[in-house]
Amino acid sequence: EDQVTQSPEALRLQEGESSSLNCSYTVSGLRGLFWYRQDPGKGPEFLFTLYSAGEEKEKERLKATLTKKESFLHITAPKPEDSATYLCAVRSVQGAQKLVFGQGTRLTINP
Amino acid sequence: DAGITQSPRYKITETGRQVTLMCHQTWSHSYMFWYRQDLGHGLRLIYYSAAADITDKGEVPDGYVVSRSKTENFPLTLESATRSQTSVYFCASSDLDAANTGELFFGEGSRLTVL
Numbered sequence: 246e247d248q249v250t251q252s253p254e255a256l257r258l259q260e261g262e263s264s265s266l267n268c269s270y271t272v273s274g275l276r277g278l279f280w281y282r283q284d285p286g287k288g289p290e291f292l293f294t295l296y297s298a299g300e301e302k303e304k305e306r307l308k309a310t311l312t313k314k315e316s317f318l319h320i321t322a323p324k325p326e327d328s329a330t331y332l333c334a335v336r337s338v339q340g341a342q343k344l345v346f347g348q349g350t351r352l353t354i355n356p
Numbered sequence: 357d358a359g360i361t362q363s364p365r366y367k368i369t370e371t372g373r374q375v376t377l378m379c380h381q382t383w384s385h386s387y388m389f390w391y392r393q394d395l396g397h398g399l400r401l402i403y404y405s406a407a408a409d410i411t412d413k414g415e416v417p418d419g420y421v422v423s424r425s426k427t428e429n430f431p432l433t434l435e436s437a438t439r440s441q442t443s444v445y446f447c448a449s450s451d452l453d454a455a456n457t458g459e460l461f462f463g464e465g466s467r468l469t470v471l
Contacts, residue, residue: 279458288462346399
């Protein structure tokens, strides 16, 4: 059974204080690992797709990296508008179009 | 307006009643999905559809029924609502290319409370 575990559950940072969010996964043949951002009361919004170990993707202050067992979402010099819940999901070779999501990390950036 | 819309946004019902949550997308995306989001469980897939008249079960399909007679609509019906179905329900869509990249486009959610 495919599983995704995210840590920490919640993280509070000061503006400008860089940090990383973790996504550990167990999947029978990874076909993709995905990061989404979710604002309160809204649906998730797609950020990145990573396909293989060693791959990296960047968008503004966010950088996602992937190893064979986990992915990190690095946040550099965050701003208050980066506050959101960040979701990680995986899709397996057998999973067709099904994404399995983790529980998310709720990130708060204080000004 | 273009995009994906869900209705109603908020619904309160009683145990045993039938409830239908509507989802409409204007992109002509082939894939549509229903997820539920609960504290402690994250997003879990209920049903998905690859095209009109093609649906398949997800992780938690029991107690739910879907249909897709038109590409743009994907209603989710709770035939006899239970308290355990109190949740926030998200509809999502994608075309084949986006589905391969994992890029789903989500609606804003329908918050359902079953008393």
